[in-house]
Amino acid sequence: MYLSNLSYVLGCLPLLATAALSKRQNSTAPTVQVLNGSYYGVHSQEYSQDYFLGIPFARPPVGDLRFRPPQSLNTTFNDTRNATEYSPACIGYGSDTWVLGNYISEDCLTVNVIRPEGVAPGTNLPVAGCSNATDTLACLRTIPTDTLSSILNSTVTTGFPWGPQVDNDFLLAPFPASLQAGNFVRVPILTGRNHDEGTDFAPKGINTTDQFLANVRSQGPDNATAVTIAALYPDIPAIGIPATLDGRPTGPLASYGVQWKRISSYIGDLRQHVPRRIVNQVWSKYNVTNYSYHFNVIPNGAGAWLGSGHFREVAFVFDNTDGLGYKNVVAVNPFEGKGEEFFLLARLMSRMWVSFITGGSPNDSGVSCVNWPEYTLENPRNMVFDVNVTKLAYVEPDTYRAEGIQYLADRFADVYNR
Numbered sequence: 001m002y003l004s005n006l007s008y009v010l011g012c013l014p015l016l017a018t019a020a021l022s023k024r025q026n027s028t029a030p031t032v033q034v035l036n037g038s039y040y041g042v043h044s045q046e047y048s049q050d051y052f053l054g055i056p057f058a059r060p061p062v063g064d065l066r067f068r069p070p071q072s073l074n075t076t077f078n079d080t081r082n083a084t085e086y087s088p089a090c091i092g093y094g095s096d097t098w099v100l101g102n103y104i105s106e107d108c109l110t111v112n113v114i115r116p117e118g119v120a121p122g123t124n125l126p127v128a129g130c131s132n133a134t135d136t137l138a139c140l141r142t143i144p145t146d147t148l149s150s151i152l153n154s155t156v157t158t159g160f161p162w163g164p165q166v167d168n169d170f171l172l173a174p175f176p177a178s179l180q181a182g183n184f185v186r187v188p189i190l191t192g193r194n195h196d197e198g199t200d201f202a203p204k205g206i207n208t209t210d211q212f213l214a215n216v217r218s219q220g221p222d223n224a225t226a227v228t229i230a231a232l233y234p235d236i237p238a239i240g241i242p243a244t245l246d247g248r249p250t251g252p253l254a255s256y257g258v259q260w261k262r263i264s265s266y267i268g269d270l271r272q273h274v275p276r277r278i279v280n281q282v283w284s285k286y287n288v289t290n291y292s293y294h295f296n297v298i299p300n301g302a303g304a305w306l307g308s309g310h311f312r313e314v315a316f317v318f319d320n321t322d323g324l325g326y327k328n329v330v331a332v333n334p335f336e337g338k339g340e341e342f343f344l345l346a347r348l349m350s351r352m353w354v355s356f357i358t359g360g361s362p363n364d365s366g367v368s369c370v371n372w373p374e375y376t377l378e379n380p381r382n383m384v385f386d387v388n389v390t391k392l393a394y395v396e397p398d399t400y401r402a403e404g405i406q407y408l409a410d411r412f413a414d415v416y417n418r
């Protein structure tokens with residue numbers, strides 16, 4: 001749906017750009033006539049441009065039109081309507097939406113057109129009208145960077161799955177099938193996941209098993225499969241994710257939902273731990289050197305209810321103990337206020353990574369007496385990083401949630417279309 005929105009928007013721009021200039025609202029306001037009415041915009045003296053902002057390109061996707069493909073406009077109007085303000089962005093959930101406090105609404109199917117001032121009626125301006133081009137990619141290559149970027153950086157592309165796509169060139173089949181068939185580049189890898197990845201991806205507010213099942217079904221599984229998954233990820237907080245949250249979320253955390261630890265366990269496996277384990281197994285199957293880690297550290301800025309979530313290991317891998325690039329509206333310095341063990345772990349991990357990159361093994365770091373074993377099918381093991389143990393690291397068998405992860409892995413392509 002988002003892709004078709006994009007091509008729709010790209011496709012409808014020339015209509016506006018080539019439309020005749022009609023009467024002017026006042027000496028400076030530009031106007032434009034579209035199929036069934038006229039809009040007046042804003043003239044920018046600073047940039048010598050005319051802005052037409054927030055023009056609807058489809059009926060508002062509200063009420064019964066929610067979750068339907070965009071519906072064509074169907075109204076005619078005689079008054080000249082304003083196109084002078086950016087309309088709300090579509091509702092999004094990333095930090096760039098909530099941190100910046102963007103004005104959002106479900107009613108968001110609008111387009112913004114910016115053109116140079118003084119263009120003659122009928123002029124064909126270069127815009128993003130590539131949907132009709134014979135070679136759409138070649139056409140997209142001719143678009144000014146700013147124009148293309150403003151579209152890619154708009155809500156039009158929100159929700160587009162930026163995951164691997166089968167393009168019959170680089171990727172000929174979904175990734176599990178390609179890997180199992182041995183169709184991958186045989187380079188040694190060091191890979192891993194964080195203990196509580198799921199807390200960054202799980203929906204909040206799951207309070208009942210019915211709600212849990214509905215969430216599982218929403219991603220592909222039929223009811224019978226969902227019921228099996230619910231049994232493999234039971235509603236037992238003691239074995240859920242994150243381990244650092246004792247029991248269920250209560251008080252100020254209540255909105256996370258009664259089954260927060262259950263859904264976080266399931267979603268974290270689906271999105272992160274399943275593909276990680278598949279990769280280690282396949283590399284082992286094909287005798288390619290591979291190492292696995294399991295990072296279980298809560299840096300500054302993450303509460304016990306989030307645990308060791310997504311991305312938390314990155315500052316350690318780069319020994320970024322000054323927190324460069326953090327300390328902004330969306331992040332705090334992961335090391336601020338933390339004890340020496342955090343700094344030592346950053347030193348250990350960064351040296352292990354460098355050791356692996358330069359010499360093919362993480363065990364020449366020079367700063368650890370803990371040996372990181374290769375991952376094998378017979379003896380699958382992870383290096384666990386944990387500031388709460390004396391040596392900051394230890395080896396565990398890679399058997400956590402084995403049954404659930406295997407069940408999901410077996411259904412990755414057919415059920416989940418991943």
Ligand SMILES: *[C@@H]1O[C@H](CO)[C@@H](O)[C@H](O)[C@H]1NC(C)=O
Pocket residue numbers: 010011012013014015129132
């Ligand atoms: C694209 O082609 C279709 C079908 O020929 C036409 O209706 C539409 O107006 C064209 N769109 C643009 C942007 O030229």
Ligand SMILES: *[C@@H]1O[C@H](CO)[C@@H](O)[C@H](O)[C@H]1NC(C)=O
Pocket residue numbers: 025026027028029041042043
């Ligand atoms: C004329 O248009 C300019 C630019 O859009 C706007 O700032 C101004 O308020 C308008 N004046 C009147 C009288 O409508």
Ligand SMILES: *[C@@H]1O[C@H](CO)[C@@H](O)[C@H](O)[C@H]1NC(C)=O
Pocket residue numbers: 035036072073074075076
């Ligand atoms: C234009 O108005 C006609 C008649 O009301 C309507 O059928 C058509 O869908 C409208 N088209 C647009 C683009 O608004």
Ligand SMILES: *[C@@H]1O[C@H](CO)[C@@H](O)[C@H](O)[C@H]1NC(C)=O
Pocket residue numbers: 059074075
């Ligand atoms: C235009 O679309 C809206 C929303 O779907 C609908 O309520 C309305 O009846 C339509 N008007 C016409 C003239 O078709």
Ligand SMILES: *[C@@H]1O[C@H](CO)[C@@H](O)[C@H](O)[C@H]1NC(C)=O
Pocket residue numbers: 076077078
């Ligand atoms: C627009 O103007 C035409 C001609 O004056 C009139 O027939 C029509 O009813 C008007 N439409 C609206 C929506 O006011």
Ligand SMILES: *[C@@H]1O[C@H](CO)[C@@H](O)[C@H](O)[C@H]1NC(C)=O
Pocket residue numbers: 081082083084085
């Ligand atoms: C433009 O029109 C919309 C409704 O069509 C209205 O909500 C908004 O206040 C108007 N803005 C200006 C600057 O007149």
Ligand SMILES: *[C@@H]1O[C@H](CO)[C@@H](O)[C@H](O)[C@H]1NC(C)=O
Pocket residue numbers: 149150153
């Ligand atoms: C994307 O949009 C955001 C928010 O409007 C802006 O801060 C950022 O600079 C834009 N990025 C690019 C690459 O244009």
Ligand SMILES: *[C@@H]1O[C@H](CO)[C@@H](O)[C@H](O)[C@H]1NC(C)=O
Pocket residue numbers: 223224227
């Ligand atoms: C799903 O299966 C369970 C167990 O068989 C059953 O109790 C439930 O009603 C089913 N739900 C739906 C939505 O089919």
Ligand SMILES: *[C@@H]1O[C@H](CO)[C@@H](O)[C@H](O)[C@H]1NC(C)=O
Pocket residue numbers: 205206207211254255256257258
């Ligand atoms: C689950 O309960 C929490 C706390 O009462 C609440 O905030 C949340 O909206 C509930 N979720 C649903 C789906 O009702």
Ligand SMILES: *[C@@H]1O[C@H](CO)[C@@H](O)[C@H](O)[C@H]1NC(C)=O
Pocket residue numbers: 285286287
């Ligand atoms: C991996 O190594 C084992 C033991 O040497 C050998 O039996 C097996 O055929 C190898 N597998 C591949 C895919 O090369």
Ligand SMILES: *[C@@H]1O[C@H](CO)[C@@H](O)[C@H](O)[C@H]1NC(C)=O
Pocket residue numbers: 244296297298304308387388
């Ligand atoms: C490590 O110990 C601290 C202090 O007791 C505790 O708050 C934290 O949750 C522990 N980390 C993990 C991942 O268990």
Ligand SMILES: CC(=O)N[C@H]1CO[C@H](CO)[C@@H](O)[C@@H]1O
Pocket residue numbers: 283284285287288289290374375376377378
């Ligand atoms: C280089 C290499 O083969 N590394 C390990 C990868 O997995 C195989 C099979 O489990 C091991 O035997 C290798 O030691």
